[in-house]
Amino acid sequence: MKIYVIFLVVSLFSSAFSDEPSILEYPSTRHKNPDDGGDEVDLHCTSWRFAAETNNLAPWQTIPVECADYIKDYVLGKGYVTDLERVSEEASNFASSVVESSGDGKDIWIFDIDETLLSNLPYYIDHGFGLELFDHSEFDKWVERGVAPAIAPSLKLYQRVLDLGYKVFLLTGRKESHRLVTVENLISAGFQNWDKLILRSPDEQHKTATLYKSEKRDEMVKEGYRIRGNSGDQWSDLLGSSMSQRSFKLANPMYYIP
Amino acid sequence: MKIYVIFLVVSLFSSAFSDEPSILEYPSTRHKNPDDGGDEVDLHCTSWRFAAETNNLAPWQTIPVECADYIKDYVLGKGYVTDLERVSEEASNFASSVVESSGDGKDIWIFDIDETLLSNLPYYIDHGFGLELFDHSEFDKWVERGVAPAIAPSLKLYQRVLDLGYKVFLLTGRKESHRLVTVENLISAGFQNWDKLILRSPDEQHKTATLYKSEKRDEMVKEGYRIRGNSGDQWSDLLGSSMSQRSFKLANPMYYIP
Numbered sequence: 001m002k003i004y005v006i007f008l009v010v011s012l013f014s015s016a017f018s019d020e021p022s023i024l025e026y027p028s029t030r031h032k033n034p035d036d037g038g039d040e041v042d043l044h045c046t047s048w049r050f051a052a053e054t055n056n057l058a059p060w061q062t063i064p065v066e067c068a069d070y071i072k073d074y075v076l077g078k079g080y081v082t083d084l085e086r087v088s089e090e091a092s093n094f095a096s097s098v099v100e101s102s103g104d105g106k107d108i109w110i111f112d113i114d115e116t117l118l119s120n121l122p123y124y125i126d127h128g129f130g131l132e133l134f135d136h137s138e139f140d141k142w143v144e145r146g147v148a149p150a151i152a153p154s155l156k157l158y159q160r161v162l163d164l165g166y167k168v169f170l171l172t173g174r175k176e177s178h179r180l181v182t183v184e185n186l187i188s189a190g191f192q193n194w195d196k197l198i199l200r201s202p203d204e205q206h207k208t209a210t211l212y213k214s215e216k217r218d219e220m221v222k223e224g225y226r227i228r229g230n231s232g233d234q235w236s237d238l239l240g241s242s243m244s245q246r247s248f249k250l251a252n253p254m255y256y257i258p
Numbered sequence: 259m260k261i262y263v264i265f266l267v268v269s270l271f272s273s274a275f276s277d278e279p280s281i282l283e284y285p286s287t288r289h290k291n292p293d294d295g296g297d298e299v300d301l302h303c304t305s306w307r308f309a310a311e312t313n314n315l316a317p318w319q320t321i322p323v324e325c326a327d328y329i330k331d332y333v334l335g336k337g338y339v340t341d342l343e344r345v346s347e348e349a350s351n352f353a354s355s356v357v358e359s360s361g362d363g364k365d366i367w368i369f370d371i372d373e374t375l376l377s378n379l380p381y382y383i384d385h386g387f388g389l390e391l392f393d394h395s396e397f398d399k400w401v402e403r404g405v406a407p408a409i410a411p412s413l414k415l416y417q418r419v420l421d422l423g424y425k426v427f428l429l430t431g432r433k434e435s436h437r438l439v440t441v442e443n444l445i446s447a448g449f450q451n452w453d454k455l456i457l458r459s460p461d462e463q464h465k466t467a468t469l470y471k472s473e474k475r476d477e478m479v480k481e482g483y484r485i486r487g488n489s490g491d492q493w494s495d496l497l498g499s500s501m502s503q504r505s506f507k508l509a510n511p512m513y514y515i516p
Binding site for chain 1: 301302304305306308309311312313314315316336337340341344345348349497501504505506507509
């Protein structure tokens, strides 16, 4: 198991600083013989993944048991990284197309952090890829290590967006007490020069992510910012009030946040 | 080609009135040998489909040329119908769970029509499954024939929602001049007892679907209705103002409406 973790971290980091996309491949453990029902499982689990990604399942707590190997293959194989590269490219194309930027510093791009800029795959490799119920205290320990690798295609988009003159606001469900470790993790993963890093204050812990993030976006709009793009792996990053001109949904078949 | 059309219409119609799900299968024409790059095309086109379904591509005009056979296989094979069945089941589960219905007749469910209740697959079989640019006048001729079959899983949901006591509002981008043929088509496909059928008036033709449908939902909310569910194959059916408590995105890899 640890072999996966080290391989993953190294490959994601290294690819973050090269032009090569990060392809995290490992030998599939699934039977793909059409005679043993593998195709039916693929069909069923692809349909589940489609339903999850389009928010048709909301809320859901764990991935279906029968899709455990499918999800593992997807996130460690070519599927996930292909999807991450595509959403990065589409967002980049849109960011470049917003030509009416007035240069007044009011055009902003919002990024979520977990499974958007930073990958918690090393954690999920050790916790069943979404098969286990979410364990706050275990996950906190992982966050506090501050070693989550960059999602390489998102780092590319991040740099592009800054180069184009957007202000970058990071809006995360992580709690304020994790500010320091989050800053250090972001910097060591290659992210710099953001304009705001917004974390949850203690009195915001009880709110849904949708409400908390909507309120933060409402404030941005009140301050005169134009939210041009919003990148997140959860619909609760994207939906609600003061929605972005364009929203970009990164794939995440491992967990759901309301 | 005509064989497909007849088979499709018959199988969709017949399954609409039985308990069996409609599985539209036809022999795949694609090479699936891993050595000939088929797997790479599948990966690429699956990624394109997910990007389209999560609204990351908006706006898009035609499907990618290299995905023409993939999309054809998806919509005529098991993939599309599996996805349609799942969204119907998820919506049905949610509809049943809204227990606080006060019985005041104000709980409503909105359905789009094209690719939500009625299938235009017979038209798209003859027009490249989204490979051709949309042709308003050709499509109008198809609509005016009034022979679009029911999407069987949606008919099941439709009946369930009515049985649960919701009012059903049909909100379509079709124009007012198509009211009669639309009513006749819906009835012959098995849909009855809706409470409102809202079509575009001539002065609404220039509006985006997102704006037109938002304005109509705004009116419903003003009239005191609670929009519990909204089923549509386009994000422009679902996003905007006065959004539904839960939205259900049906698959549609063939066209995009802003």
